[in-house]
Amino acid sequence: MPFPTLPAPLARTLAARGYEEPTPVQEAVLDAASQGRDLLVSAQTGSGKTVAFGIAVAERLLTEEGTLPPPGAPLALVIAPTRELALQVEREITWLYAETGARVVSCVGGMDPRREARALDAGVHIVVGTPGRLRDHIERGRLKTETLEAVVLDEADEMLDLGFRDDLEFILSSAPTTRRTLLFSATLPKLITALAERYQRDALRLAVAGASRGHADISYRAVRVLPREIEHAVVNILRYVDAPTAIVFCNTREGVRHLQASLIERGFTAVALSGELGQGERNAALQALRDGRARTCVATDVAARGIDLPGLDLVIHADLPHDAEVMQHRSGRTGRAGRKGTSVLLVPASRRRRAEQMLQLAGVNFEWSGPPTAEEVRALDRDRMLDDPSFAEEPNEEDREWADALLAKLPPEKLAAALARAYRARIPAPEDVSDPNFSTDSRQSQRKATQGERGTVPVGAPRVGDDGPSVWFRLNIGRRDSADPRRLLPMLSRRGGIGRGDIGAIRIFDRETKFEIRAAAAADFAAAFAERGPPDVAIEMLAGEGVAPPKQHSPRAAKHRREVGKPPKRQRG
Structure with missing residues (x-):
């Protein structure tokens, strides 16, 4: 059997499901050093982490014979950020523990709380739910936590991003201190580590090698498009790839509604997932995709977070994601469990640099092309x-x-x-599309320059004092966000992992801030900044875009701007 150290019922179930060997995250939690300990695990979506924490808590739930006591107050609690992810986890835990007779119950927003209360009263072994609904059941005395042997936080970074910190702290505080706490997160920002330090005991930190492994089976394509032809490009890509199931991401609910209606009008079987839909509508859309009545899902990021669709071979970013992490979360819907997948970014000329920066920060290989033609x-x-x-x-x-x-x-x-x-x-007709054919070759030399390659300087690059070339960046906060150099300088230094001497001029405008970083440190700074801190504070590299350094009317004025301890001179943005 592929999992010889597991209790026999779980090992047989995994073998029957075709698991030939554990994934890296599953292997890590099964390691002898992990047994019985609290775990802080950094693992990407699609890495097999649901099965990982399912088998990790088994030692606290099952007897030596691989059995469970009669159902009663729950023995394990799994907390997930969204309804879809919680319901998916419930399904996976149910089949994993099928031979043990485990009773698994979900408690999620949008479902009937009275039905959930009756299921809890009837006795359970494992409860899976969203933070708000779980807290409500605990406060009403429906969900007992005194008997919990294990608590799992799945996608903890997403839960904090969605504002569930108070709910998580309440739930963790109500659980016995003797419990085992497993915290799984794609990233480990400061808030996650602080949560772990407060609610875990001597936790073992597991940074599962192969954040890139989660994308090894995904082929990335950047497709040049004209802004007015994005919809037509989506049509042709869907027709060209002809995937059993595809998901198309839009940044807004309105974009989802419009694109779904357009695809249906052209003859596609398309469903929508967005925050405005009720739980019944969302369940119906997902079921249509699972049973093949629909082949295309048009969705927003939040609505699609955590869903797992069989046969999902194609992800299209109709709207560019906001940052590299969102791009990876979207793309991670495909290329799962050994399947190959394709992730396609539609890139107008005005967003070319933004797209390349995201792909570079994500550390993925990609190819440029025009959209598939009708012919x-x-x-x-x-x-x-x-x-x-x-x-x-x-x-x-x-x-x-x-x-x-x-x-x-x-x-x-x-x-x-x-x-x-x-x-x-029987099939939707392809659309006539154009290839804007903007240059995508020159960025290679510019990228080498930002990585500090000696003797290579981006054209027009500003300088940090007289110490050599530098690269300009844009930050998405400005005067309206109370930005000032005294606050920005330590934040940029800490989050970007660079010294203050690597930071040059800082220009603060009403809605944004532009600043320069020494060229030799620019690439490392950009990568570190994307991995740390809240995603709503984001940067964009402006190297090679012809951004001029601040106008310096005198040496004294330039010196004043670099003295970050003084308030900046007000400038028009």
């Missing part, structure tokens, strides 16, 4: 028609009778044309 899609359609399984089937007697009648009345070329016409009528 390329039609050529594939002709090949697919010839490979249609119906041509390989042996005709029965009735088929031959119909064929003979048609051939007696019509010439073969007319029959073939009618067949082709009928085939085309």
Whole structure:
């Protein structure tokens, strides 16, 4: 068996599911050094972490014979950020513990709390839920926590981003101090480590190698598009790839509504997932995707967080994600459990630098191309028609009778044309699109410059004093956010992992701030900044965009701007 150290019921279930060997995160929690300890695990979405924490808590729940006591007050609690993820975790824990007779109950927002209360009263072994609903059940005395042997926080960084810190602290404070606490998070910002220090005991930190492994099976493509043709490009990519299931991401609910309606009008079977939908509508959309009645899902980031769809081979970013982490979360919906997947970013010329920066910070390989043309899609359609399984089937007697009648009345070329016409009528027509063909080669030399390659300086790069070339960045906070150099300088230094001497001029505008970083430190600074701190405070590299350094009317004025201990001179933004 692939998991010889596990209790027999779990090992048999995993073997029956085709698990041949544990993933890195599963191997890490099964290691002897992890046994019985609180764990702080950094692992990406799609790395097999649900099974990982399912098998990790087994030692506290199951007897030596692999059995469970009669259901009563819960023995384990799993907390997830969204309804979809909680329900997905419930399904996975249910099949993992199927042979043990475990009773698993979900408690999530948007569902009937009275039904959940009745299920809790009937006795459970494992409860999976969202923070707000779990806290409500605890406060009403429906969910007992005194018997908990293990508490799991899944995607803890997402829960903090969504504002669940108070709920998490309440739940953890109500659980016995003797419990085992497992905290799983894609990233480990300061708030996560502070939570771990407060509520875990001598936790073992596991940074599972292969944050890139979660994307090893994902092929990234950056597709040049004209802004007015983004919708047409989505159509052609869906038709060209012809994935069993695809998800298209938009940044707004309005964008989701518009694109879904447009795809349906063109003949696609498309459903939508956005925050404005009720839980029943969301469940119906997901079920349509799972049973094949729909092949395309158009979604916002929050609505699609945590969903796991079988056969999801294609992710399209119709709107560029806000940062590299969001891009990886979106893309991580595909390329799971050993399957290959494709992640396509649609990039207008004005967002080229932003897209390249995100892909670079994510550390993924990618290729540029134009969108698939209508003729390329039609050529594939002709090949697919010839490979249609119906041509390989042996005709029965009735088929031959119909064929003979048609051939007696019509010439073969007319029959073939009618067949082709009928085939085309079943599929959405491709769109005419253009390739803006903006340059994507020059960025290679610019990227090397930002990584500190000696002798290579971006054209027009400003300088940090007289110490050599520098790179300009944009920060998405400004005077309206009470930004000032005394606050910005230590924040940039700490979050970017650089010394204060690597930071040059700082220009504060009403809605943004521009600042310069020594070129030799720019790439490391950008990568560190993206990994640390809240994602709503973001930077954008401006190297190579012709951004000029601050106008210096005198040496005294320039010196004043670099003296970050003094208030900045007000400038018009």
